[in-house]
Amino acid sequence: MKLRKEGGGIMSGSATEPAVLPPSPAQIVPTDLSEQMLELDDDDDLEVFSKDVTVTDGGAFSTSDQISPCSLLNQYGFEEEEGDSNVKDIFVTVDNPESHVTTIETFITYRVLTKTTRSEFDASEYEVRRRYQDFLWLRGRLEEAHPTLIVHPLPEKFVVKGMVERFSDDFIETRKRALHRFLNHVAEHPILSCSEDLKVFLTAQAWELTSHKKQGPGFLSRMGETVRAVAASVRGVRNRPEQFNAMQEYVESFGQKISSLDKIAQRIVKEQKEYLEELRECGPTYTLWSGSEEELVEPLKGVASCLDRCCKEKEDQVRQLSEHLAPTLHEYALCADTLKAVLRRRDNIQAELEAKNDALATKKIDREALKEDIDKLEDRVEWANNALKGDWNRWQRSKRRDLRSAFVHMAEKNVDYYEKCLAVWESFLVSQRTEFGDGAERRLPSTS
Amino acid sequence: MRTTAAAAATMADSGSGDIAVTGNRDLAAGESGSDAKNTTAEQGTTLLKTMEINVAEAEKRTGKNAVNMLETYTVYLIETRPVDTVSEGISPTPDSLWRRYSEFEILRNYLLVTYPFVVVPPLPEKRAEFVWHKLSADNMDPDFVERRRVGLENFLLRVASHTALSNDKIFFTFLTEENGWKEIVFETGFQAKADSRLKALNATFRVKNPDKRFAEMKHYGDELQSVISQLLRVRARVADRLYGVYKVHGNYGRVFSEWSAIEKEMGDGLQSAGHHMDAYAASVDDILEEEEHYADQLKEYLFYMDSLKAVCRKHELTQFELEMAAQDLSSKKQQREELATGTVRTFSLKGMTSKLFGQETPEQREAKMKVLEEQIQEGEEEVKEKNSECDEFVNNAWCDIERFKDQKDHDLKEALISYAIMQISMCKKGIQVWSNAKECFNKM
Numbered sequence: 001m002k003l004r005k006e007g008g009g010i011m012s013g014s015a016t017e018p019a020v021l022p023p024s025p026a027q028i029v030p031t032d033l034s035e036q037m038l039e040l041d042d043d044d045d046l047e048v049f050s051k052d053v054t055v056t057d058g059g060a061f062s063t064s065d066q067i068s069p070c071s072l073l074n075q076y077g078f079e080e081e082e083g084d085s086n087v088k089d090i091f092v093t094v095d096n097p098e099s100h101v102t103t104i105e106t107f108i109t110y111r112v113l114t115k116t117t118r119s120e121f122d123a124s125e126y127e128v129r130r131r132y133q134d135f136l137w138l139r140g141r142l143e144e145a146h147p148t149l150i151v152h153p154l155p156e157k158f159v160v161k162g163m164v165e166r167f168s169d170d171f172i173e174t175r176k177r178a179l180h181r182f183l184n185h186v187a188e189h190p191i192l193s194c195s196e197d198l199k200v201f202l203t204a205q206a207w208e209l210t211s212h213k214k215q216g217p218g219f220l221s222r223m224g225e226t227v228r229a230v231a232a233s234v235r236g237v238r239n240r241p242e243q244f245n246a247m248q249e250y251v252e253s254f255g256q257k258i259s260s261l262d263k264i265a266q267r268i269v270k271e272q273k274e275y276l277e278e279l280r281e282c283g284p285t286y287t288l289w290s291g292s293e294e295e296l297v298e299p300l301k302g303v304a305s306c307l308d309r310c311c312k313e314k315e316d317q318v319r320q321l322s323e324h325l326a327p328t329l330h331e332y333a334l335c336a337d338t339l340k341a342v343l344r345r346r347d348n349i350q351a352e353l354e355a356k357n358d359a360l361a362t363k364k365i366d367r368e369a370l371k372e373d374i375d376k377l378e379d380r381v382e383w384a385n386n387a388l389k390g391d392w393n394r395w396q397r398s399k400r401r402d403l404r405s406a407f408v409h410m411a412e413k414n415v416d417y418y419e420k421c422l423a424v425w426e427s428f429l430v431s432q433r434t435e436f437g438d439g440a441e442r443r444l445p446s447t448s
Numbered sequence: 449m450r451t452t453a454a455a456a457a458t459m460a461d462s463g464s465g466d467i468a469v470t471g472n473r474d475l476a477a478g479e480s481g482s483d484a485k486n487t488t489a490e491q492g493t494t495l496l497k498t499m500e501i502n503v504a505e506a507e508k509r510t511g512k513n514a515v516n517m518l519e520t521y522t523v524y525l526i527e528t529r530p531v532d533t534v535s536e537g538i539s540p541t542p543d544s545l546w547r548r549y550s551e552f553e554i555l556r557n558y559l560l561v562t563y564p565f566v567v568v569p570p571l572p573e574k575r576a577e578f579v580w581h582k583l584s585a586d587n588m589d590p591d592f593v594e595r596r597r598v599g600l601e602n603f604l605l606r607v608a609s610h611t612a613l614s615n616d617k618i619f620f621t622f623l624t625e626e627n628g629w630k631e632i633v634f635e636t637g638f639q640a641k642a643d644s645r646l647k648a649l650n651a652t653f654r655v656k657n658p659d660k661r662f663a664e665m666k667h668y669g670d671e672l673q674s675v676i677s678q679l680l681r682v683r684a685r686v687a688d689r690l691y692g693v694y695k696v697h698g699n700y701g702r703v704f705s706e707w708s709a710i711e712k713e714m715g716d717g718l719q720s721a722g723h724h725m726d727a728y729a730a731s732v733d734d735i736l737e738e739e740e741h742y743a744d745q746l747k748e749y750l751f752y753m754d755s756l757k758a759v760c761r762k763h764e765l766t767q768f769e770l771e772m773a774a775q776d777l778s779s780k781k782q783q784r785e786e787l788a789t790g791t792v793r794t795f796s797l798k799g800m801t802s803k804l805f806g807q808e809t810p811e812q813r814e815a816k817m818k819v820l821e822e823q824i825q826e827g828e829e830e831v832k833e834k835n836s837e838c839d840e841f842v843n844n845a846w847c848d849i850e851r852f853k854d855q856k857d858h859d860l861k862e863a864l865i866s867y868a869i870m871q872i873s874m875c876k877k878g879i880q881v882w883s884n885a886k887e888c889f890n891k892m
Contacts, residue, residue, distance in 0.1 A: 250710055253710045254707075254710060257703055257706060257707040257710070258707075260699075260703045261700070261703055261707075264696065264699045264700060264703065267696050267699075268693065268696050268697065271689065271692045271693045271696055272693055274689050274692070275686070275689035275690055275692070275693050277689075278682065278685045278686045278688075278689050279686055279689075281682045281685075281686075282679075282682055282683070282686065285675065285678050285679045285682055286679070288675055288678075289672075289675040289676075289679065292668060292671040292672060292675065293857075295857040295861075296857055296860055296861060296864075299860075299861050299864045299865070300864070302864075303864050303867065303868070306868070306871075310871075400713065400714055400892065403714075403892065404714070404717075404889060404890070404892040407721070407889040407892065408886055408889045408890055411882045411883075411885045411886035411889055412886060414878065414882040414885075415878075415879055415882045415883055415886065417878075418875040418876075418878035418879045418882065419875070419879060421871065421875045422872055422875035422876065422879065425868045425871045425872045425875065426872060428868050429865065429868050429869070429872070432861070432864075432865055432868075
């Protein structure tokens with residue numbers, strides 16, 4: 001992740017680069033940032049605990065996101081150069097699912113391993129165990145703190161169709177891999193990876209996590225947010241900037257296409273499995289036949305063994321499909337939903353502003369207070385738009401990389417499968433040819 | 449496809465030529481048992497060595513059938529050409545005539561009856577069986593007709609390369625005279641023989657001393673029929689599934705194309721990858737058509753088993769008749785002995801009545817004795833005849849069975865190898881398509 005410093009000040013509304021700024025009251029931020037952080041602190045305290053529902057919003061960074069040098073990144077652009085992986089300074093893996101049985105419930109925990117050189121982490125390695133609920137909590141917090149950033153989706157709670165056993169090995173493995181991808185996307189995100197909640201998630205012991213979860217925006221403020229969100233979506237937004245219209249259109253189409261591809265990929269897995277089931281009968285039938293023959297025993301057994309080998313390779317191929325392409329496509333189908341939600345939240349903020357402006361036109365009293373609110377909202381809208389614009393580009397790059405890699409991987413595995421089967425049949429031919437002798441010339445395999 | 453059939457037949461021809469030459473000499477000598485008048489003078493050679501045979505085309509015809517109703521049927525064009533003209537580089541127009549499937553059936557039934565010791569080649573199936581979903585079971589389907597054309601040609605080539613069968617005059621006429629052939633063949637009276645043969649094959653009887661080899665062959669025929677049927681069923685199901693896998697990939701092509709329209713950098717890669725997905729989906733049609741040919745090769749030997757089992761059955765029949773004749777003779781001899789010595793060792797009605805009603809006069813006894821002697825002499829002649837018939841049949845039949853065994857081993861091995869070649873071709877196509885797709889994906 002390359003850091004690009006913004007020239008000059010960190011003004012809201014810089015039109016040239018997608019900068020991300022905290023909604024500071026309209027002030028030029030001094031080069032001494034410590035003051036700024038204190039102000040943020042004040043603001044956040046106000047925002048978090050204020051009963052004024054019009055101002056309270058998770059639009060700012062969460063309370064815990066201030067002192068870390070990571071927040072410096074906020075001043076910088078989202079520019080990310082591809083292939084610059086040597087700058088990656090945090091590595092996360094999810095593995096080793098284990099079952100936990102208590103008197104109340106049974107659940108699975110996953111081992112989360114973190115290796116990092118970041119200074120805000122006390123150690124360079126962490127190992128903790130987390131359950132699905134914890135991941136849900138983390139994602140919720142990230143979305144709350146950054147409503148117009150694009151947070152990678154989590155695997156679904158249940159798989160409704162197909163009657164998948166909640167604790168089947170396949171289900172657990174698939175979920176584990178999806179959780180791994182989720183964490184990696186978060187860790188790669190220039191802003192999200194600086195989240196204090198993420199740090200706690202990666203490093204805290206179980207009891208520490210539990211107590212940390214209890215802090216943060218309470219139930220009431222979340223309620224307030226929901227109420228406002230509903231109200232805003234009912235209102236609707238009037239003058240959506242063209243850029244976001246284009247995004248909306250794209251997300252609708254993309255969502256459709258990816259969902260189709262998701263279904264196709266799953267259908268292919270199903271067809272391949274059914275093909276494999278039938279293919280398994282072939283080898284044994286040739287073996288059965290060889291029992292009645294004399295001269296033909298060798299070639300028949302040879303064919304049988306080739307077919308058995310091909311079955312194994314097909315099994316491999318199917319497993320690769322199930323483990324890589326299908327889940328990736330599914331995730332990006334979920335991403336489409338995430339994007340729609342992000343656009344909606346952005347719209348809501350703008351709608352709020354528009355509503356306040358409308359109110360300003362009609363109200364006589366409290367105009368000063370209203371004007372102040374409007375100023376704040378304008379900043380929020382500005383900030384939200386820029387956040388989204390920046391993250392949109394980042395997401396596009398990430399999407400391109402993920403989908404390309406998934407399809408390339410599929411193509412590679414398919415080539416693999418055919419190459420292995422080719423080798424099997426060719427070696428059978430060689431073994432038969434030597435027996436045949438002079439008749440061999442006639443049996444040259446066709447060149448594609 | 450035609451070349452393969454010809455090649456197979458040529459291989460079979462050279463094979464049978466080598467092996468059956470000895471047999472053929474026996475046959476020529478012992479031919480008097482069969483309809484010798486219907487064999488040509490050629491000995492030790494096959495028709496195929498002098499004549500090129502093709503089933504070149506198929507055509508639909510409509511006409512009135514036996515009950516005066518309009519029916520549509522297919523006719524096949526048989527072309528023949530003397531071999532030497534072809535090898536000299538001159539290519540005159542072949543002689544040709546049209547035959548329909550039912551005429552082939554008549555020819556085959558004639559051969560079955562006339563050469564009971566030969567494992568007669570089968571015809572291609574009357575109705576499509578072991579079909580997988582995409583293929584139609586309709587007899588008028590052009591693919592089915594085409595495969596039948598190949599099967600009929602194969603049948604003719606096999607007959608023409610068999611030393612005994614190929615020299616048959618009726619067969620020759622089948623190939624050369626379109627009109628009047630039916631009358632000629634029915635004149636041989638084979639129909640009556642065919643009916644009684646069928647009856648005999650289906651009858652149940654117990655043979656005391658069958659030749660073990662034939663019993664084993666019959667058992668082998670049953671086993672092979674069972675396992676090949678199973679294989680064909682499995683193959684049909686596998687073909688169905690493979691079709692499904694390939695065709696679903698066509699959906700990728702469609703959606704990639706739609707998706708590429710909304711992408712900027714990814715668009716080109718997606719679009720071209722989509723084309724490869726379409727190509728992949730389309731490639732399965734050729735793959736399965738080739739596999740159908742392999743299935744036909746298996747089917748031929750599935751149907752061959754009926755012929756093989758029929759020969760074994762015929763042996764049982766002749767052996768049974770011999771045993772019956774021998775038993776009859778033995779009981780007559782027994783009666784003579786009893787009559788001569790006056791002792792009744794076995795229970796007989798005569799014995800009982802004579803006990804009850806008194807002995808016979810010496811004149812009566814002498815008359816009876818004379819009749820018995822005559823019968824015994826006839827019986828001995830018959831047993832001798834049946835014995836030699838049986839021996840001759842065993843020799844001829846076993847000779848042809850050995851020839852058939854070699855042919856079968858050779859052909860099926862070839863078939864397995866061609867199956868492997870098909871798989872290799874399929875793999876190579878797959879590698880190509882997915883390598884191309886991978887390149888396109890990399891450009892996404």
